[in-house]
Structures are given as structure tokens and as C-alpha cells.
Amino acid sequence: xxxxxxxxxxxxxxxxxxxxxxxxxSCLYGSIETKNGKILWLIFGSCLVDFFSSYIGYVSAEVYxxxxxxxxxxxxxxxxxxxxxxxxxxxxSHILLPKNSDYTIAYAFGGxxxxxxxxxxxxxxxxxxxxxxxxxxPLSGLSYLAISFLAQIKRKxxxxxxxxxxxxxxxxxxxxxxxxxxxxxxxxxxxxxxVLYILLSFACILSKSDSFAQKYDEAEVxxxxxxxxxxxxxxxxxxxxxxxxxxxxxxxxxxxxxxxLFGISAEELERYHLRDFxxxxxxxxxxNECLEREKVVQDFxxxxxxxxxxTPFWLLASANIIDYNYDVALYxxxxxITSRKxxxxxxxxxxxxxxxxxxxxxxxxxxxxxxxxxxxxATNQPFSxxxxxxxxxxxxxxxxxxxxxxxxxxxxxxTCERALRDVDVVARYGGEExxxxxxxxxxxxxxxxxxxxxxxxxxxxVHSEDGQEVRFTVSIGVxxxxxxxxxxxxxxxxxxxxxxxxxxxxNRVEIFNLxxxxxxxxxxxxxxxxxxxxxxxxxxxxxENTEISLLDxxxxxxxxxxxxxxxxxxxxxxxxxxxxxxxx
Numbered sequence: 001x002x003x004x005x006x007x008x009x010x011x012x013x014x015x016x017x018x019x020x021x022x023x024x025x026s027c028l029y030g031s032i033e034t035k036n037g038k039i040l041w042l043i044f045g046s047c048l049v050d051f052f053s054s055y056i057g058y059v060s061a062e063v064y065x066x067x068x069x070x071x072x073x074x075x076x077x078x079x080x081x082x083x084x085x086x087x088x089x090x091x092x093s094h095i096l097l098p099k100n101s102d103y104t105i106a107y108a109f110g111g112x113x114x115x116x117x118x119x120x121x122x123x124x125x126x127x128x129x130x131x132x133x134x135x136x137x138p139l140s141g142l143s144y145l146a147i148s149f150l151a152q153i154k155r156k157x158x159x160x161x162x163x164x165x166x167x168x169x170x171x172x173x174x175x176x177x178x179x180x181x182x183x184x185x186x187x188x189x190x191x192x193x194x195v196l197y198i199l200l201s202f203a204c205i206l207s208k209s210d211s212f213a214q215k216y217d218e219a220e221v222x223x224x225x226x227x228x229x230x231x232x233x234x235x236x237x238x239x240x241x242x243x244x245x246x247x248x249x250x251x252x253x254x255x256x257x258x259x260x261l262f263g264i265s266a267e268e269l270e271r272y273h274l275r276d277f278x279x280x281x282x283x284x285x286x287x288n289e290c291l292e293r294e295k296v297v298q299d300f301x302x303x304x305x306x307x308x309x310x311t312p313f314w315l316l317a318s319a320n321i322i323d324y325n326y327d328v329a330l331y332x333x334x335x336x337i338t339s340r341k342x343x344x345x346x347x348x349x350x351x352x353x354x355x356x357x358x359x360x361x362x363x364x365x366x367x368x369x370x371x372x373x374x375x376x377x378a379t380n381q382p383f384s385x386x387x388x389x390x391x392x393x394x395x396x397x398x399x400x401x402x403x404x405x406x407x408x409x410x411x412x413x414x415t416c417e418r419a420l421r422d423v424d425v426v427a428r429y430g431g432e433e434x435x436x437x438x439x440x441x442x443x444x445x446x447x448x449x450x451x452x453x454x455x456x457x458x459x460x461x462v463h464s465e466d467g468q469e470v471r472f473t474v475s476i477g478v479x480x481x482x483x484x485x486x487x488x489x490x491x492x493x494x495x496x497x498x499x500x501x502x503x504x505x506x507n508r509v510e511i512f513n514l515x516x517x518x519x520x521x522x523x524x525x526x527x528x529x530x531x532x533x534x535x536x537x538x539x540x541x542x543x544e545n546t547e548i549s550l551l552d553x554x555x556x557x558x559x560x561x562x563x564x565x566x567x568x569x570x571x572x573x574x575x576x577x578x579x580x581x582x583x584x
Contacts, residue, residue: 004058005190012190019194020051023201030204034211036160039091040204043145043164046087047197050138053080054193057134074130075121081137082113088141088168092148095161105144113137135179142172157213160206167199227325240334242274245327249273252329261315261334263306272307274330279303279312287319291330296320301337313338354428356406357413362435365427369437370487372425376439377485384446384480386436386453387494388416391473391506393432400464407462408472419456420449435491443480443511450476450509458507473507483512496520 006016027044031037060073089106113133120129149165152158174192231253234241240258244251251272259266262277278284280303290297297319305312316335321328352364360368376383390396390412397405409432416426416434425437438446454476462470477497479490497512504510512520 003190003193004054004061006193007055007058008190015191016051016194016197019197019201020047023047023197023204026201026204030208030211032208034208035214036207036211039094040207042087042091042094043200046084046091046141047200049080049087050084051193053077053084056080071121075117078117078121078130078133078137081134082110082117085113085137085141086110088145092141092145096148096151109140109144132179135175139172139175139179142168142175146172156217157210160203160210163206164200164203167196167203171196223323223326230324237333240336242332242334243322243324244274244330244332246321246330247328249275252324252327258334261336262304263309274332276307277304279305287317291319291321302334314341354413357410357428359413359417359434360425360427362427362429365425365429365435365437366487368425372437372439373485373487376481381440382442382481384438384441384443384478385490385494386438386446386450387429387477387479387491387498388412388434388436388453388474389476389498389502390432391475391502393472396470396472400468400470404462404464404470408470411460411462412457412472412474415457415460416453419453429491435494441480443478443482443513446478446480447509447511450478454507454509475501475506476509477501477512478509479512482514483517493517493520 006012023044027040030040056073056077060070060077063073064070086106086109089109090103093103093106116129116133120126120133146165146168149161149168152161152165155161174196234243234253234255237255237257240255240261242251242254242258251269251274254262254264254266254269256266259269264272275281275284283303287297287300287302290300297317300317300319302315302317303312304315314337316337317332319330319332322331323329324331352360354361373383375381390408393405393408396408409428412432412434413426413428416436420426420436420438423439427435429435438449441449454474458471458473460472462472464470475498477494477500479494479497483493484490493512493516496516497510501508501510
């Protein structure tokens with residue numbers, strides 16, 4: 001490849017060395033994290049050895065001109081040319097036989113070349129053969145290299161291979177011209193060597209680019225395989241699974257279970273977005289916040305709907321952000337928990353509702369109204385309590401039977417719910433007694449509401465087992481925040497007003513006002529004293545503080561005990577009642 005003419009002038013040598021250095025830097029860049037790094041270094045090594053071989057040839061020519069012995073110089077020159085050829089053969093073998101790594105051809109080339117050198121230089125000296133070897137060795141290496149690289153033409157991302165193959169082919173033609181006797185032309189074409197180095201440098205950069213492209217192709221294949229594997233997993237999963245694009249929320253894919261769950265068709269899948277299935281927008285925002293914070297969400301409850309359906313249903317979702325087809329996507333797996341949520345709602349309803357009337361029970365009423373009283377006090381809002389009791393309800397049960405009595409209670413509860421607002425709390429307090437909490441209503445307005453409710457109830461009709469019409473009325477007591485903000489006191493005072501309504505003829509409404517409060521408090525005090533007296537132990541009711549003996553029929557006092565002790569002072573053991581002699 002190299003010629004001795006590059007050493008004839010310092011400028012030519014400098015340009016050639018600069019080109020060789022550029023080639024070195026290109027090899028350094030092209031070999032980083034690439035599969036062809038070893039091949040590039042073998043080619044660079046071949047060029048470097050050939051450069052020194054050309055220099056030895058230049059020195060030997062100078063020595064020969066001065067009449068010196070050059071056989072040693074020639075041997076060293078031809079041996080370096082052989083090594084340069086072998087490095088090209090090794091590089092070509094890496095390309096042509098990458099799996100087998102068979103270097104038999106390289107060993108054959110080396111053996112034949114070494115035999116030819118020894119034969120025609122030492123055994124049968126032949127200057128013409130030696131001169132031909134200077135071209136045959138590079139010609140053989142470059143030809144084999146060109147064949148190996150050009151054979152990769154069907155390979156994907158093979159532009160750098162073809163380019164190096166063409167360079168090697170041009171170098172082989174260059175050596176072929178030299179072998180054909182065009183020494184004068186070759187001698188004048190010193191620039192061919194640095195040009196060759198520059199072209200090889202460019203080939204190294206192309207090799208790096210092809211390596212990147214090949215890695216990209218391999219990554220594409222890997223991603224495609226992973227996507228296919230993921231699609232297979234999703235397809236045959238027993239759970240509904242859906243993948244949506246994170247940027248615009250559009251549905252990318254869904255398995256048959258998900259399509260069936262959401263009531264959509266596979267052909268129209270791309271029309272929908274994940275947000276189309278959410279009932280509550282806040283629920284969707286909460287899911288997004290969890291994903292931004294943790295990237296993975298487990299057991300997240302969603303209330304969703306089908307695009308054409310109105311009945312929502314509950315899903316338990318697990319979500320994860322993944323890479324899918326070069327896009328950031330949201331992977332979601334679902335489990336239908338509607339039946340479980342219905343059971344939870346039923347249990348909650350049973351815990352808070354009266355089983356007969358479906359109104360709230362006493363426990364829920366007290367818990368809820370306590371919260372509302374606190375809220376009303378904080379905002380300085382009025383509130384009232386209504387106590388409602390069915391009049392002569394025992395007569396209804398005795399006359400028409402308990403089933404008819406149950407119908408009366410159910411109709412009474414239904415009338416209360418229809419007549420009152422959604423913000424009011426209605427509950428069955430016990431038996432035929434009901435309680436109502438009115439928000440934002442004082443005592444006077446509460447009486448108006450109670451009268452309207454009483455009239456509505458008096459117009460209600462139920463039928464007995466034998467078809468008779470049964471009408472009924474209620475008495476209502478009203479108490480308000482003006483009396484107290486304590487729930488127990490409000491209920492008791494409303495009950496007092498209810499008792500007054502009963503005494504005044506029933507089917508009426510009475511208000512517990514401030515004038516009744518003093519009498520109520522006195523009654524409370526008297527009842528408390530009476531309860532304390534009833535709960536007092538009989539021993540504390542005796543007027544005299546006399547001791548009671550634990551032995552039946554025997555009473556003693558402190559005076560008798562003292563006299564007994566004085567009389568028995570001379571006795572050694574007055575308690576035991578024995579004398580000293582007996583003890584001895």
C-alpha cells in the first residue's frame with residue numbers, strides 16, 4: 001500500500017504521518033462499544049506495519065546506492081510486508097468466518113510467504129522475485145479483504161462494509177499496477193497512501209454509524225418481541241387489561257375481557273379515551289396524582305361506566321407506567337368488585353338503617369346529628385329537633401293486627417321523607433316514635449314544618465288485611481337550639497313537648513319554650529335525687545350509728561368491752577381463757 005516516494009520529501013512524509021494519525025484517531029473512535037473494533041485495529045496495524053516496511057525499503061535503496069550490503073534490510077522489509085498482509089487476512093477472516101474464527105487461510109498465507117522469502121532471498125537468490133513480493137503480499141491481503149467485505153452486501157446496515165471493501169479493492173488495483181511495472185507512475189503518486197489512510201478513517205466513522213444503527217435495529221427487534229410477548233400475556237390474561245397512551249389518554253389496546261367489561265367493540269377501540277369510562281372526574285385526578293408520585297398503583301378503587309350504559313360499576317385497578325411501542329403508556333389491570341361494594345353498602349345500610357321503615361336508626365341519628373350540631377354552632381346556624389309519636393298506635397295493633405301496624409309505621413316514615421328536605425335527618429327512635437333534625441330552622445319555623453308534616457300524615461291511608469281503610473295521626477314535640485346545644489337535652493325536651501301534645505288532645509304540635517325550661521330543670525333535679533335515694537344502700541339510711549355484731553342475737557358496745565378488759569387485767573391470757581398452770 002505504501003510507497004518509498006513518501007519519504008523523498010519532508011512535506012510528503014508529514015502529510016502521510018498526519019493522515020496515519022487521523023486514521024488512528026478514527027479507529028479509536030470507531031472501536032468504542034462496537035463489534036468491529038478488532039477488525040478496525042487489525043487494518044490500522046496492517047497499514048502501520050506497511051508504513052514501516054516502506055521506510056525500510058527506502059533505507060535499503062539508499063544503502064544500495066551507496067554500495068552497501070542490503071540483504072538484511074531487504075529481509076526485514078519483506079518480512080514486515082508479510083506481517084502486514086497477515087494482519088489484513090486476520091481482519092478478513094473475522095468478517096468472512098465470524099463464527100468459526102478459522103485462521104487456517106491466514107496460517108497458509110503466512111507459511112507460503114515465509115517459505116518464498118527464505119527461498120528467493122537466501123537459498124535461490126532472485127532479485128526479480130523479491131521485487132515482486134513487495135507487491136504480491138499487499139495485493140493478496142487487500143484482495144482477500146475486499147472479497148470478505150464486499151461479500152456482506154446482503155447484510156443489513158452494511159454501508160461501511162461496502163465502503164471498506166471498495167477501498168481495499170482500489171488498493172489491490174494500485175498494487176496490481178505496481179506489479180505490472182508501472183513503477184514510474186506509482187513513484188509519482190505518493191499521495192495515494194495518505195488518501196488511502198483518510199478514506200479508511202472515514203470508513204471507521206461509517207462503521208461507528210452502522211454499529212449504532214445496528215444496535216437500534218436490535219433494540220427495535222427486542223422491543224417488538226417484548227411487545228408481542230406483552231400482547232400475548234394481555235390477550236390470554238384472565239383479568240381485563242387495558243393500555244392507554246399517557247399523553248392523550250387514548251386507548252392503545254385491550255384484551256377481550258376488557259372489551260367485554262366496558263361494553264365496547266375491538267374495531268372502535270381507538271375512538272375511546274380512558275377518561276370516557278370514569279364516572280367521577282376527581283377519581284381520575286386522584287389516580288394521576290398517585291401515578292406521578294409512585295409510578296405504580298395497587299388496589300385502586302374506580303367507579304366506572306360503559307359508554308352506552310348509565311349504571312356505574314366498581315373496579316379494583318392496578319396501574320403501572322410502561323414503555324410501549326416507543327411511547328409512554330399506562331398499563332391497567334382490572335377486577336370487578338361491584339358485588340363486593342354492594343355487599344359493603346348493604347352491611348353499612350343494615351348498620352345505619354331501621355329494617356322495617358328503612359329510615360336511619362337511633363345510633364346513626366345520634367352520631368350524625370352530633371356532627372351537625374358542632375357544624376351549626378361553628379357557623380352560628382339555627383337547628384331544631386322534632387319528636388313524633390303515632391297516636392293510639394296500640395289500638396291499631398289490637399284492632400287490625402301487627403301487620404297493619406307495620407304498614408302504618410312504614411307509611412308514616414315514607415310521608416316524613418317525602419315532606420322533609422334532603423338535608424334533614426329522619427330516624428326511627430324506637431317503637432312508634434320518630435325523631436327529625438331540621439337544619440337551619442328555629443323553633444317557630446320548626447312548628448310550621450311540624451304542622452305541615454302532621455297534616456300530611458293525617459291524610460295518609462293504609463289498608464288492613466281485610467281491606468279496611470286505616471287512618472292515623474301523630475303528635476309532635478319541638479325543641480330548638482334556643483333551649484340547648486346538647487343532643488340528649490334536646491331530645492328530652494322535645495319529648496316533653498310531645499307529652500304535652502298528647503295531654504292536650506293529640507294530633508297537634510307543641511313547642512318546648514324557655515318558660516318550660518325552668519320546670520324541666522326542677523323535674524330533672526328531683527328525678528336525680530329520687531334516683532340517688534333509690535340507689536342508696538339500706539345501711540346508710542339508719543339514724544343511729546350503732547355497731548352491728550356479726551354474730552346473730554349478740555350486740556355489744558364499747559363500754560361493755562372496756563369493763564370486761566378491766567376485770568380480766570390480772571389474767572395472763574384473758575383472750576384465750578386459760579391459766580398459767582394449764583399452760584405449764
